[in-house]
Structure formats: C-alpha cells, structure tokens
Amino acid sequence: MMRNRKLTGKQKLERKKEIIVESLKLPKDSVLGASIVTVTGNQDVFVENYKGILEYSQEAIVLQGKTCQISIIGKRMSIDYYTNEDMKITGCIECVRYH
Amino acid sequence: MLQFIQYLKGYVCIRVWGYSPERFMNLCSNHDILLWNIENHGEYNTMCITVKGFKQLKGIVRKTGTKVAIQKRCGLPFFTPRMKRRKIFLLGLIGSLFFWVWMSTFIWAVDISGNYSISEDVFMDFLKENNVYVGMKRKEVNIEELEKKIRQDFGIVTWTSAKIDGTRLEIQIRENEVDIGEDGGGSRSGGETAGSQIGGSEFGSNLIAQEDGIIVSMVTRKGVPLVNVGMEVKKGDVLVSGSVPVYNEDTTIRNYQYYDADADVYIRRQLKQKEELPLTYEKKEYTGEEKKEVLVSLMDKELVLRMGKIKYENFDKVTDKKQIKLLENFYLPLYFGSSVNREYVVTDNIYTKEEVKSIFSEKLIKYMESLEEKGVQIIQKNVTISKNKKNWQMNMDFQIVEKTGQNIPIVPQATERQPDGNR
Numbered sequence: 288m289m290r291n292r293k294l295t296g297k298q299k300l301e302r303k304k305e306i307i308v309e310s311l312k313l314p315k316d317s318v319l320g321a322s323i324v325t326v327t328g329n330q331d332v333f334v335e336n337y338k339g340i341l342e343y344s345q346e347a348i349v350l351q352g353k354t355c356q357i358s359i360i361g362k363r364m365s366i367d368y369y370t371n372e373d374m375k376i377t378g379c380i381e382c383v384r385y386h
Numbered sequence: 387m388l389q390f391i392q393y394l395k396g397y398v399c400i401r402v403w404g405y406s407p408e409r410f411m412n413l414c415s416n417h418d419i420l421l422w423n424i425e426n427h428g429e430y431n432t433m434c435i436t437v438k439g440f441k442q443l444k445g446i447v448r449k450t451g452t453k454v455a456i457q458k459r460c461g462l463p464f465f466t467p468r469m470k471r472r473k474i475f476l477l478g479l480i481g482s483l484f485f486w487v488w489m490s491t492f493i494w495a496v497d498i499s500g501n502y503s504i505s506e507d508v509f510m511d512f513l514k515e516n517n518v519y520v521g522m523k524r525k526e527v528n529i530e531e532l533e534k535k536i537r538q539d540f541g542i543v544t545w546t547s548a549k550i551d552g553t554r555l556e557i558q559i560r561e562n563e564v565d566i567g568e569d570g571g572g573s574r575s576g577g578e579t580a581g582s583q584i585g586g587s588e589f590g591s592n593l594i595a596q597e598d599g600i601i602v603s604m605v606t607r608k609g610v611p612l613v614n615v616g617m618e619v620k621k622g623d624v625l626v627s628g629s630v631p632v633y634n635e636d637t638t639i640r641n642y643q644y645y646d647a648d649a650d651v652y653i654r655r656q657l658k659q660k661e662e663l664p665l666t667y668e669k670k671e672y673t674g675e676e677k678k679e680v681l682v683s684l685m686d687k688e689l690v691l692r693m694g695k696i697k698y699e700n701f702d703k704v705t706d707k708k709q710i711k712l713l714e715n716f717y718l719p720l721y722f723g724s725s726v727n728r729e730y731v732v733t734d735n736i737y738t739k740e741e742v743k744s745i746f747s748e749k750l751i752k753y754m755e756s757l758e759e760k761g762v763q764i765i766q767k768n769v770t771i772s773k774n775k776k777n778w779q780m781n782m783d784f785q786i787v788e789k790t791g792q793n794i795p796i797v798p799q800a801t802e803r804q805p806d807g808n809r
Contacts (some may be wrong), residue, residue: 339411345426365426367422368421368423
C-alpha cells in the first residue's frame, strides 16, 4: 500500500512537472530528460539524451533512455560514432520503437 | 577536417570481444572516450579509438570482462617513427625540398613585352651587357636600376616596368610612337631638331635648301626670305636668312638682328629611283621527305634523339622548344621540344614577265607609301620596266612636292657686325 502510494506520489510529481514545463514552454529534453531521435531518410539515426547501449547487433540496437528504452531495428546497422552526449547510427532502418 | 585532426593525433582500430561489449562502450562514453566506426561482426566488434583513450582502457577492460586487441595503428604519431628508419628516403625528401627552394632563388626565364621596334635579340643582348641573364640570382636583379638603364639606353622607350614573378623576370616597355615617326619624318622633323639645337646660337641660323627644285609655296615666319615662289633653287642655297637688317632713316643698314629662320618652303623636284631584279632566281622545293627528332636541352647543352642520320643535302630545320615550368611561374632551365628536318631541292627558275610585273608593282607601292609617310606629295609618276642581258630594271621617275629647309648657323662676317650691334 505504502509502495503504491509512493508510486502514485512520484507519478503525481511527474505530472506536475510536465504541466509546469508545458506552461512555461521549457525545452522538454533538458528538463524532463526526454531523448531526441532524429531519423534522416531510412539510413541515418541521430540520438541525443540517452544513458547507454543495452544491446548492439547488426539487426537491432537497444538504447536506454532516461525515461524509456528505444530500440532501433534494421539491417546492416553500425554506429558511426558514440560519445556521452550523442551518437549516430547508419544502416537500413526499418523501425524505431519505444517501450 | 575532423579526419585530418584525427590523423594528426593518431588513432587505433581495435577489436573487442568477450562478455559484454555494450557495457564496454557505455563505460568508454562515460569516461569521455570517443569511439567511432563501431561495427558488429557477430562474435566481436571493431571500432576506432584515440590513442589517449586507448591508454585509459585498462580499467574498463578489467571491469567489463572483455578483451581488446589492436588491429591497426593509424596517424602521424605512428608514421613518423617508421619514417625514421628510412633514413635515405627522408634524406632525399629533405634534399629535394632544399633543391627546389634553392632553385627558386634564380631567374629562369626573361619575358619582354611591348617592344615593337626593338627586337628581342637586341634587348637580350642589352640585358646580357647589363648582367641580367637567365640563371642569375634573383637577389642580384636590381629592378629600379634596370628600369632606369632601359630608359637611358633606349631613347625610344618612354615607360618601363620590370617585375619578378616566381622565377621569371617580366619586363614591360612602352615605345614612343612619335619617335618612330621621326626616323621616317625626313626633312621636316630633321629641320626642327636642327633648329632646336641651334636655338641657343648667338647669331641665329639660316634656312637652306636640301635639294634642287622649284619653289611652289613659301610661308616665312621668321627671317628675311631670299627666294620667291617659282624660283629655282639649288641644294645649299639660302632660302631664308636669319640676319634681319635694321635700317637707319637714310635707308643705310644700321645693324643686324639675328634670328633662327623659320619657314615652310615646299619645292617641286624630280626624284629618280632604280630597282633591279636578276633574271633568274633560286627556288626551294620541298621533296616531302622529312625526319623528326626529339630534343632535350639543359641550359646551353642539347641532347638530340633521332633515328638514323640525316642524309639530305639541303634541309630546313624547324624546331619547337618549350620551357618546363612548375605551376604558373616556376620556370626551370630545362627545355624539351621536337624538330622536323625537311629536305628541299634548289631549282633555278626564270622570272616570267607577269612575275616581274607583280614584284615590281609591289615594290613601287611600298616605295610610294614610304614617300607619303614622309609627307611627300607625288604629282606625277612615270615607271618603265626594261630587260637587259643581266637583269630586269624598273626606272621610276617621280615629280614630287616636298618640304625643304635646314637650319645652318650663321657665320657672321666682319662687315656685317657692328660694334654696338646685336641687341
């Protein structure tokens, strides 16, 4: 029960945060820690605001964002560069999924 | 640009395999180690990493339980030690660099532009006399001195500009067009220069006739005219006297005042000219046989590459030579080119009447043009072409009107000179 209440409290906080950010028109990526995924055509993906890589293969790359996981699925994928802030993935992109 | 910086700093391509390469990458990014070109090959991953980053990998590798092996070292920091071992190559590289720098301190070509009446050969000889030649040190060229010297030695040159462009000395000149006219200007300008030279003379000057003829018109500006229109004059006769008498009231001469006589005097006279042409002439006829050769020359030495010998008795050689240059302006003392030797046979031909006529009429037109350039008016002309045993002859009789008059300084006679005169 305690745990549930805590969770709802945390959720409430999140909700409040969102409302404030919305009303103040602050950038969501820096305040809420939302990831930015830029897909150019179906070949380049440019990702910012993430925590790390969970899985890496030619067919699927799973990234841990600050709020959710992002999986990029495609063929013959490789990472062009990888730093703390951003990364670039090239290959034949088929799907980008959040979960 | 980024790739160039990476090359300068140096990087390594590594192969990573083991328990969790993903965690390896995450840790790298957390430690601010840049990774790029990450490729998954199933069992292992390959990636590029900076040299600085590679040195920090030890702890990460231990933590993640992966293994790392270097596949390739790239960049300048790896290249230079390799070069150190190849000493002779390096020596050659540096040597050639010095060679080019050294070569660029010489003048390897001299260009002249803007010269019409001064031929290039004459100019080159002049430059040689003044110690400007192909192969000299660039530093030794004193441009201002050279420009000054050109203007001094060639009176016709009114403007000069010399500059060194790479290894080429560029000289631009401009010639005085009026001066060119003076050579062909004949009596008129000659008279003017004579007059101006005499201008300072104490007793002035007389104007005398330069040719025999009949005066057709005369305008006197200064001096006492001694001849009239229609009079016949001989060469050397005084046309206008520069000594002007001043009379007393009783019409006796008190004294003389001296001037430089100045007048436009036109005389009509005969002008005879003769042109000759031999009966036969030699004509070159090319047989169509030719032999090509290639030549390479360095400074004065020439190397000719040819197949076999030239067996022709008479031949013309046409050479096309080019100077080798680096980029736009770096001329080298190296020439290459090709030449063609064409065989010809000399045949004796006899001029036909038509040929003679056309040659003579061409000469006549040229001669008349040269006369007109001098300001001579042709009133009548009578041209005959005749043939004798030895040659063809063209006799040209012209009646011309031309300006005459030359200033000659007056030599005062004792009687003319008065003790209180010349004021």
